[in-house]
Amino acid sequence: MSYPPADDRLRHLIAQELNPHVDSWKFAFWLATGLMNNSEIREELERIVTAHANNEPCGDRNCKSCWRAHFATPAP
Structure with missing residues (x-):
């Protein structure tokens, strides 16, 4: 399996970009999810x-x- 997964690539790429600037991967992924869900x-x-x-x-x-x-x- 390749990373980031093809079916959720954009969210993972956003989380990767945020990760160095926040306390945890979980928080980066939560922020990325919020960005992805914003219409x-x-x-x-x-x-x-x-x-x-x-x-x-x-x-x-x-x-x-x-x-x-x-x-x-x-x-x-």
Whole structure:
């Protein structure tokens, strides 16, 4: 079995990112679950994914993908 599990990958990745900043893995996983269950966060993720899939900027000034695309040197 690979980690993170394919059927719960995003929640595990979020928990991994939070884990060094909190007291326990259990708390990190609880926070990740809350983030995953928040409908506004899910809608925002879907909006960003849709924009990027359509090769459009997502409008987030901190988006590394949009930043790189904006400043990329076009191929000759």
